Amino acid sequence: MHKPFRDARLGRRQFVAGMGAVALAAAMPKGLRAAPAEVNVGVILPLSGANAQFGINSRQGIELVADEINAAGGIAGLGGARIKLIVADSTSQPTSAATVAQRLITQNRCVAILGAYASSLTLAVSEVTERRGIPLLTMSFSDVLTERGFKNLFQVVSKASVLGKAQFDYAAAVMSGAEQVRRIALMYEDTAYGTSQAVGVREAAKAAGVEIVMDEAYPLGITDVTPLINKLRGSGAQLVYPISYLNDSLLIIRVMRQQQLTMPVVGGAAGYVIPDFAKALGPYAEGVLSIAPANYDQKPEYTERYRKRYGTFMPHEALEHAVCLGVLAAALDIAKSDKPQDVAKALRGPKFDQGWAGVMSGGGVQFDETGLNTLAQPVMVQWQKGELVTVWPKELAKGKVIQAS
Amino acid sequence: MQFIQALVDGILLGGVYAVISIGLTLVFGVISIVNFAQGEFLMVGMFVAYFAWQSFGLDPLLGSLLSFAVAFALGVLVQKFLISRVLQAPPVAQIFLTVGLLIVMENLALILFGSQFRSVQTAYQMTAFRVGPLLLSAPYVFAFLVAAAAGMGLWWVLKKTWWGRAVRATAQDPMAARLAGIPTERMHQIAFGLGVGMTALGGGIILPYLTASTTVGAQFSVLMFTAVVLGGLGSVLGAVVGGIAVGVIQSLSALVLPIQLQNLALFAVFIAVLAMRPEGLLKRVSA
Numbered sequence: 001m002h003k004p005f006r007d008a009r010l011g012r013r014q015f016v017a018g019m020g021a022v023a024l025a026a027a028m029p030k031g032l033r034a035a036p037a038e039v040n041v042g043v044i045l046p047l048s049g050a051n052a053q054f055g056i057n058s059r060q061g062i063e064l065v066a067d068e069i070n071a072a073g074g075i076a077g078l079g080g081a082r083i084k085l086i087v088a089d090s091t092s093q094p095t096s097a098a099t100v101a102q103r104l105i106t107q108n109r110c111v112a113i114l115g116a117y118a119s120s121l122t123l124a125v126s127e128v129t130e131r132r133g134i135p136l137l138t139m140s141f142s143d144v145l146t147e148r149g150f151k152n153l154f155q156v157v158s159k160a161s162v163l164g165k166a167q168f169d170y171a172a173a174v175m176s177g178a179e180q181v182r183r184i185a186l187m188y189e190d191t192a193y194g195t196s197q198a199v200g201v202r203e204a205a206k207a208a209g210v211e212i213v214m215d216e217a218y219p220l221g222i223t224d225v226t227p228l229i230n231k232l233r234g235s236g237a238q239l240v241y242p243i244s245y246l247n248d249s250l251l252i253i254r255v256m257r258q259q260q261l262t263m264p265v266v267g268g269a270a271g272y273v274i275p276d277f278a279k280a281l282g283p284y285a286e287g288v289l290s291i292a293p294a295n296y297d298q299k300p301e302y303t304e305r306y307r308k309r310y311g312t313f314m315p316h317e318a319l320e321h322a323v324c325l326g327v328l329a330a331a332l333d334i335a336k337s338d339k340p341q342d343v344a345k346a347l348r349g350p351k352f353d354q355g356w357a358g359v360m361s362g363g364g365v366q367f368d369e370t371g372l373n374t375l376a377q378p379v380m381v382q383w384q385k386g387e388l389v390t391v392w393p394k395e396l397a398k399g400k401v402i403q404a405s
Numbered sequence: 406m407q408f409i410q411a412l413v414d415g416i417l418l419g420g421v422y423a424v425i426s427i428g429l430t431l432v433f434g435v436i437s438i439v440n441f442a443q444g445e446f447l448m449v450g451m452f453v454a455y456f457a458w459q460s461f462g463l464d465p466l467l468g469s470l471l472s473f474a475v476a477f478a479l480g481v482l483v484q485k486f487l488i489s490r491v492l493q494a495p496p497v498a499q500i501f502l503t504v505g506l507l508i509v510m511e512n513l514a515l516i517l518f519g520s521q522f523r524s525v526q527t528a529y530q531m532t533a534f535r536v537g538p539l540l541l542s543a544p545y546v547f548a549f550l551v552a553a554a555a556g557m558g559l560w561w562v563l564k565k566t567w568w569g570r571a572v573r574a575t576a577q578d579p580m581a582a583r584l585a586g587i588p589t590e591r592m593h594q595i596a597f598g599l600g601v602g603m604t605a606l607g608g609g610i611i612l613p614y615l616t617a618s619t620t621v622g623a624q625f626s627v628l629m630f631t632a633v634v635l636g637g638l639g640s641v642l643g644a645v646v647g648g649i650a651v652g653v654i655q656s657l658s659a660l661v662l663p664i665q666l667q668n669l670a671l672f673a674v675f676i677a678v679l680a681m682r683p684e685g686l687l688k689r690v691s692a
Contacts, residue, residue, distance in 0.1 A: 052618070227659030234407065
């Protein structure tokens with residue numbers, strides 16, 4: 001195939017010839033044009049504000065996969081088209097996330113959108129993408145995402161209620177003396193993510209006949225958690241389930257340690273499973289458990305490439321966003337088209353388990369009619385010497401749980 | 406018991422709010438300008454203390470002095486080259502200037518530092534003092550002590566030194582002060598520097614328990630303005646009372662209301678105070 005852009009580097013004459021080719025291509029009617037030289041993939045992430053750290057991690061995961069695909073010759077089904085990422089900052093506010101999505105879609109012709117990490121942001125973005133008929137691949141947890149009958153939304157992770165249930169059940173499974181746990185405390189940030197995951201924990205606790213002695217929501221961006229921990233101290237809980245983003249998770253653990261509360265902590269992913277958690281808490285992170293929708297130690301042959309490039313282990317949001325792009329690339333290959341509706345059709349049905357798509361815990365991705373990945377499998381991880389080790393379920397476990405706190 | 410614990414926590418927290426708010430009130434009292442960018446100087450203070458910790462291992466409580474110095478210098482420059490130009494201008498121009506400064510500072514910081522959250526590690530971060538049945542968080546106690554010392558230091562400077570008296574004279578009547586031979590422009594620069602310096606110092610001392618980020622200013626701006634207006638705009642003592650009141654209201658409200666509604670309680674009280682005492686809890690005493 002003639003590639004005018006590559007030729008442009010060779011010399012002046014070739015450059016002129018290349019320009020001629022470009023002009024010719026532009027003048028040709030749409031149907032006759034050869035496969036596109038690149039496909040635009042929109043990326044909407046919180047790159048500033050309270051959730052910026054997660055947005056940055058996610059972007060790194062996506063960039064890693066995009067570069068790998070492009071280096072390996074692009075999308076074969078589209079004649080080797082390269083993936084071009086168009087990254088936009090949704091900030092951490094849902095209202096601006098919707099505006100940013102609107103602008104991104106209007107100004108660029110995107111085959112699909114990836115993002116937007118936080119459930120509240122993804123909910124806002126998905127309203128826009130659904131209206132425009134552009135597939136949105138996400139790793140946000142909220143149950144609401146796939147409950148609205150949207151045709152263009154694809155959730156690669158387990159739903160929040162499933163994660164919440166696993167957060168409770170898995171903790172009971174890995175902890176010695178779990179039978180004696182009769183009272184637990186639940187605290188969660190009050191946006192879409194925290195509230196929907198809390199539902200899962202609450203129901204699992206009820207099913208197990210365990211009393212929830214503290215059930216407290218707090219605002220995202222909280223700067224003083226002392227009242228929360230005072231309540232926890234007075235509650236007599238034997239186990240605490242906090243569902244938090246980064247800052248709040250650090251505050252909660254610090255104030256718990258200040259007050260010498262030693263009950264085990266079982267975090268709800270997000271803030272509890274990123275490198276910054278251990279970086280900020282040092283030795284105090286050791287032993288903290290958390291649920292996660294996926295973990296990097298399942299497929300190190302892929303995830304270690306992230307560490308090589310960025311210097312930290314691959315956080316789950318980076319991993320799942322990498323999976324999103326892996327799945328999208330596979331679907332583009334099948335669709336042999338860069339029309340959003342063809343891509344959405346190709347996403348639904350087949351099982352994606354090659355390349356980055358297979359890195360998802362559970363071995364791959366397969367979307368049902370609501371857009372939920374039916375293969376997704378939550379895992380329980382524990383901080384051990386600055387790394388996250390999968391400790392449950394048994395068949396995926398890479399290490400033994402340590403009984404310390 | 407819970408009540409006393411919450412009260413003490415609130416006072417400790419409020420002490421820090423107070424020192425941050427003093428800066429805002431000082432700028433208003435002396436220069437008669439509402440500095441919407443005040444919160445960004447808190448962010449600057451946090452980053453200065455953070456980098457001092459990271460590069461030299463300097464404890465943020467000491468690093469906060471460095472924060473003060475850097476913000477003071479920055480403040481003098483801002484007053485000299487920017488604020489002084491709009492002193493005689495209509496209030497709208499002043500608002501545009503300080504809000505513009507806010508946006509420029511926040512985005513400059515985003516470009517320079519990125520949007521990651523940065524957290525220090527100190528030995529006392531995970532400890533608390535046991536006083537009878539009460540548990541006092543060590544970082545809160547230390548932050549409160551430094552805030553109190555800084556507040557008293559500022560009070561001493563304003564009351565006892567020639568410079569302080571000159572600043573107060575400028576606040577009371579700039580024309581008379583100039584006639585008495587006080588270089589009022591220089592005094593404005595000092596007051597602005599002191600004001601943003603105090604807020605930046607507040608940013609340094611909260612670093613042991615909060616993470617530094619480029620958007621932290623917005624979180625404190627609302628609290629700062631509430632504290633200052635609650636106590637009476639332009640009054641240093643008012644800012645102290647207002648700051649502590651904000652901390653205590655936030656902390657006590659958590660006893661009866663869900664924590665989500667912490668700020669609801671705060672603003673309910675705020676509106677009530679404004680309705681009954683529009684001039685704030687304390688009348689304007691002096692800068």
